[in-house]
Amino acid sequence: MKTRYVPSTELLERAQCGEMAAIGRLITRAEGNVEEIRSTLSTIYQRAGRAHVIGLTGVPGSGKSTLVGTLTARLRTKGQKVGIVAVDPSSPYSGGAILGDRVRMSELVLDPGVYIRSMATRGAVGGMARATLDVVDILDIGGFDTIIIETVGVGQDEVEIAKASHTTVVVSAPGLGDDIQAIKAGMLEIADIHVVSKFDRSDANRTMVDLKKMLTFGAMTSAGTGWQTPVVGVSSLSGEGLDELVEKIELHREVARSSRGDARRRAIATFRLQKTAEHLLVERFTKASASAVPALAERLSRRQGDPYALANELLASAAASS
Amino acid sequence: MEPIRVLLAKVGLDGHDRGVKVVARTLRDAGMDVIYSGLHRTPAEVVTAAVQEDVDVLGVSLLSGVQLTVFPKIFALLEEHGARDMIVIAGGVMPDEDVVELKKMGVAEVLLQDTTPDKIVATLKRLVTERGAR
Ligand SMILES: Nc1nc2c(ncn2[C@@H]2O[C@H](COP(=O)(O)OP(=O)(O)O)[C@@H](O)[C@H]2O)c(=O)[nH]1
Ligand SMILES: [Mg+2]
Numbered sequence: 001m002k003t004r005y006v007p008s009t010e011l012l013e014r015a016q017c018g019e020m021a022a023i024g025r026l027i028t029r030a031e032g033n034v035e036e037i038r039s040t041l042s043t044i045y046q047r048a049g050r051a052h053v054i055g056l057t058g059v060p061g062s063g064k065s066t067l068v069g070t071l072t073a074r075l076r077t078k079g080q081k082v083g084i085v086a087v088d089p090s091s092p093y094s095g096g097a098i099l100g101d102r103v104r105m106s107e108l109v110l111d112p113g114v115y116i117r118s119m120a121t122r123g124a125v126g127g128m129a130r131a132t133l134d135v136v137d138i139l140d141i142g143g144f145d146t147i148i149i150e151t152v153g154v155g156q157d158e159v160e161i162a163k164a165s166h167t168t169v170v171v172s173a174p175g176l177g178d179d180i181q182a183i184k185a186g187m188l189e190i191a192d193i194h195v196v197s198k199f200d201r202s203d204a205n206r207t208m209v210d211l212k213k214m215l216t217f218g219a220m221t222s223a224g225t226g227w228q229t230p231v232v233g234v235s236s237l238s239g240e241g242l243d244e245l246v247e248k249i250e251l252h253r254e255v256a257r258s259s260r261g262d263a264r265r266r267a268i269a270t271f272r273l274q275k276t277a278e279h280l281l282v283e284r285f286t287k288a289s290a291s292a293v294p295a296l297a298e299r300l301s302r303r304q305g306d307p308y309a310l311a312n313e314l315l316a317s318a319a320a321s322s
Numbered sequence: 323m324e325p326i327r328v329l330l331a332k333v334g335l336d337g338h339d340r341g342v343k344v345v346a347r348t349l350r351d352a353g354m355d356v357i358y359s360g361l362h363r364t365p366a367e368v369v370t371a372a373v374q375e376d377v378d379v380l381g382v383s384l385l386s387g388v389q390l391t392v393f394p395k396i397f398a399l400l401e402e403h404g405a406r407d408m409i410v411i412a413g414g415v416m417p418d419e420d421v422v423e424l425k426k427m428g429v430a431e432v433l434l435q436d437t438t439p440d441k442i443v444a445t446l447k448r449l450v451t452e453r454g455a456r
Contacts (some may be wrong), residue, residue, distance in 0.1 A: 033379070
């Protein structure tokens with residue numbers, strides 16, 4: 001049963017009316033980097049830019065997905081429509097993934113003001129950052145006011161994505177070892193807001209004290225904006241601290257939107273420009289070099305040349321044929 | 323090519339998900355992206371999730387003998403969302419006459435409990451290939 005291929009331009013108009021299936025299909029095509037959607041993505045970028053984007057990161061098990069659920073419920077009571085992009089790692093063996101985060105957000109499923117989309121790191125063709133930011137734009141034109149990107153803060157890619165948002169929230173949890181996990185992963189510096197999660201636990205206070213101690217060593221005030229990075233204790237179980245978190249997010253949004261957010265906006269644009277260019281470069285190179293690869297690889301395996309010399313030959317031949 | 327996206331859903335009162343989780347791992351190991359719905363979902367919840375996730379395949383597993391009421395609801399909801407092109411498969415335990423009935427409704431394939439992992443993977447790949455680009 002072959003079905004009609006609906007052009008992306010048509011899907012765009014439907015997505016802007018909030019049609020869920022159209023939003024979903026555009027995201028699939030963006031993620032898969034389908035050639036046909038490219039010109040539509042240009043239009044989407046020009047129409048987007050309204051939503052507030054929150055990057056939420058932390059080590060596995062720190063309570064991110066649960067927090068995304070409770071935070072979203074709180075934002076909904078304020079009338080905001082919320083889009084969620086939950087990024088989870090793919091298996092290094094098969095490239096496949098089991099994406100289970102929806103289970104933690106299941107109360108939100110039937111709310112038409114919430115859109116939840118799961119992504120596997122390796123599902124994205126042409127880089128996570130490129131794909132995630134395209135998906136954010138699609139949710140933006142779909143009418144979602146706040147978009148939360150949940151990423152596991154372990155890989156460089158994931159941390160970069162959290163950074164490429166308007167407000168970066170870094171989650172640290174008690175009970176996952178003695179240290180503040182964010183230090184190891186290099187996430188401490190990128191936070192606009194720190195959350196100590198599972199604040200209902202008796203050992204959460206120690207995590208809070210440790211984190212604050214760590215922060216006094218580093219810069220807690222980001223240069224240029226005067227923003228003081230707050231540390232908020234939150235329990236998704238009891239709801240404690242959620243109001244404070246929402247308040248800090250709103251405060252930071254105001255800073256991000258004002259002229260004080262200029263530098264951040266430029267940094268995000270720089271990041272996105274570079275990531276997109278990298279992707280296009282690799283794509284063109286792969287295409288242009290494909291026919292020359294086998295012969296050169298053969299010579300390399302026979303040691304009739306060294307990797308650098310032959311790679312240079314490959315680059316030269318790709319440049320000549322593109 | 324992008325990985326095949328699958329939503330595995332448990333509908334109804336049946337509280338066992340060991341089987342579904344085994345299937346989830348099988349599909350992941352075959353390179354697919356698998357989204358798991360959690361237990362006790364309603365047809366409306368399952369379809370909303372499947373549409374938002376824009377999965378290639380919606381796999382509904384049930385043991386409780388409610389298949390003949392659940393699937394018509396699922397198809398009606400997919401229609402409502404304009405997502406009738408989604409591949410729907412059923413899994414679990416059911417009598418042969420139900421299998422025939424489900425296929426008439428539009429269920430693409432019924433994978434009974436004893437289906438081997440290889441067969442499950444091959445079936446999904448075939449169905450997605452037959453559907454073509456989307
Ligand atoms: N005590 C307590 N446990 C929590 C809280 N939030 C999440 N958890 C538990 O922490 C575990 C990991 O949660 P999850 O949201 O999946 O973390 P993620 O891996 O960071 O997305 C689960 O077992 C949750 O039930 C909380 O506020 N308090
Ligand atoms: Mg999670």
